[in-house]
Amino acid sequence: MSPHSKFDVAIIGTGIIGISTAYYLAKNHGITNIALIDRSQPMEFTSAQSGENYRNWWPHPEMVDFTNRSIDLLEEVARDSGNRINMNRRGYALVTRNTNIDELVSQLHDGLGDSASSLLRYHSDAAAPTYQRPIKPDWEGVPDGVDILQNQDLIRATFPSYAQDVQTIIHIRRGGDISGQQLGMYMLEYLKEVGAVRIIGTVEGIDQNDGYQVALSGGDTKVVHADKIVNAAGPFAKEIGEMLGVSLPIRCTFQQKIAFDDRENAIPRDMPFSIDLDGQKIDWTDEEREMLLEEPEFRWLAEDMPGCIHCRPDGGDGGTWLKLGWAFNHEPSRASWTPELMDNFPEIVLRGAARLNPSLKAYYDNLPRTMHHYGGYYAMTEENWPLIGQMGPEGVFMNAALSGYGTMAATGSGELTAAWVAGAELPSYARKFSMQRYDDDAFMAKLRAGNRGIL
Numbered sequence: 001m002s003p004h005s006k007f008d009v010a011i012i013g014t015g016i017i018g019i020s021t022a023y024y025l026a027k028n029h030g031i032t033n034i035a036l037i038d039r040s041q042p043m044e045f046t047s048a049q050s051g052e053n054y055r056n057w058w059p060h061p062e063m064v065d066f067t068n069r070s071i072d073l074l075e076e077v078a079r080d081s082g083n084r085i086n087m088n089r090r091g092y093a094l095v096t097r098n099t100n101i102d103e104l105v106s107q108l109h110d111g112l113g114d115s116a117s118s119l120l121r122y123h124s125d126a127a128a129p130t131y132q133r134p135i136k137p138d139w140e141g142v143p144d145g146v147d148i149l150q151n152q153d154l155i156r157a158t159f160p161s162y163a164q165d166v167q168t169i170i171h172i173r174r175g176g177d178i179s180g181q182q183l184g185m186y187m188l189e190y191l192k193e194v195g196a197v198r199i200i201g202t203v204e205g206i207d208q209n210d211g212y213q214v215a216l217s218g219g220d221t222k223v224v225h226a227d228k229i230v231n232a233a234g235p236f237a238k239e240i241g242e243m244l245g246v247s248l249p250i251r252c253t254f255q256q257k258i259a260f261d262d263r264e265n266a267i268p269r270d271m272p273f274s275i276d277l278d279g280q281k282i283d284w285t286d287e288e289r290e291m292l293l294e295e296p297e298f299r300w301l302a303e304d305m306p307g308c309i310h311c312r313p314d315g316g317d318g319g320t321w322l323k324l325g326w327a328f329n330h331e332p333s334r335a336s337w338t339p340e341l342m343d344n345f346p347e348i349v350l351r352g353a354a355r356l357n358p359s360l361k362a363y364y365d366n367l368p369r370t371m372h373h374y375g376g377y378y379a380m381t382e383e384n385w386p387l388i389g390q391m392g393p394e395g396v397f398m399n400a401a402l403s404g405y406g407t408m409a410a411t412g413s414g415e416l417t418a419a420w421v422a423g424a425e426l427p428s429y430a431r432k433f434s435m436q437r438y439d440d441d442a443f444m445a446k447l448r449a450g451n452r453g454i455l
């Protein structure tokens, strides 16, 4: 039982988003009388499934500013903690077989605005004297901006594992990966020191009467009293909204990844996080393809598949593991505490990823038995922007709908939510991340019609 009779703030959810919100409430505003409520242990649900990649690429200036701010804050944590979060920076390599990249360049201009002319660097000769190759993993000393490579010799020399048909690489430099788990633990240790309290229990309802009463089941505490509430319930943020009569435009799509020991050394350890942008037909044998086409349930696997397959070395330069992912599922589903993995996903993502890195074919029907297959929900709005700010009744806030970018944006969204809760000054993009954006029809129409920033 908590000794506190009433908290200043109760945060529902101790994934990375709830934890980061509490961290910035304490650190920036001195608010430490915080209850962190979760049905289970911290960082156990979606936040345990993250690919843990970060980047500042986005086709909208507000999202570029937001992710840049988040990365600034991640750098601050890396600096203060002796890089406990294992932040590295080899960038994101967006790869295509197209030579005409007008649309990709136009998206870069949309995001970078007036800065684009100084941040985009084109390399069309093999020597590329101004291109800083991603040799070292360190996050410090890497140029900002984007290198665009269109010389075949340069591409082969820098990315030797890629297929020979690759024509263009858009190398986003402010990107890499971190340990999201370590970030969460670092923040939790700070929260413990300043006196924030963790409470185990499933939120069943919320009443408003001289502040808020959060009813819990499954733990020792039955009711938590608080002046303010933050909804950071990840895939269940919609359900928490409903408890307060607020309908949040959030839907969930289930996405999966695999990780395995690259015993064949198929992928160079210094390969940046690579995304094959091009759609494809998966590399099945003729016989397999025919069998798939005959089965209505599996036919789609033999037809055109979307692009954006992810591949990166995992565990640093001295490690041997790989991570592969492919967020091809767009089917919204209601979040479940026990989502089902798709049995054939490992072979699907492997075959898809082998198109960019053909040496992965060594694992066809032969993935190591120790392979880890996992998944979680992208909780997202239709336009793929987050929902941060006031949520319905006075004193209730949300930090939700962080889709597939919540690990990288946790610091920025935590800082922003804390500023809303404390009534502090807000950054220029704040209102557009809140429910207020839905009042601006023209803005919403533009967001819905354009690229949603999903990689």
Ligand SMILES: Cc1cc2nc3c(=O)[nH]c(=O)nc-3n(C[C@H](O)[C@H](O)[C@H](O)COP(=O)(O)OP(=O)(O)OC[C@H]3O[C@@H](n4cnc5c(N)ncnc54)[C@H](O)[C@@H]3O)c2cc1C
Pocket: 012, 013, 014, 015, 016, 017, 018, 037, 038, 039, 040, 041, 042, 043, 044, 045, 046, 047, 048, 049, 050, 051, 052, 053, 054, 201, 202, 203, 204, 232, 233, 234, 235, 236, 237, 255, 256, 257, 374, 375, 376, 377, 378, 400, 402, 403, 404, 405, 406, 407, 408, 409
């Ligand atoms: C496969 C996959 C890959 C991803 N890759 C990346 C990536 O590379 N980079 C990146 O930045 N992001 C990535 N993401 C996104 C990122 O993981 C999420 O955006 C982030 O983890 C969301 O954190 P959260 O705290 O909002 O949610 P969660 O971690 O799900 O936390 C919500 C918490 O709320 C609790 N809760 C909910 N309802 C209740 C209730 N009624 N009572 C009590 N507790 C409740 C849950 O138990 C849970 O602990 C990926 C996501 C997936 C699924």
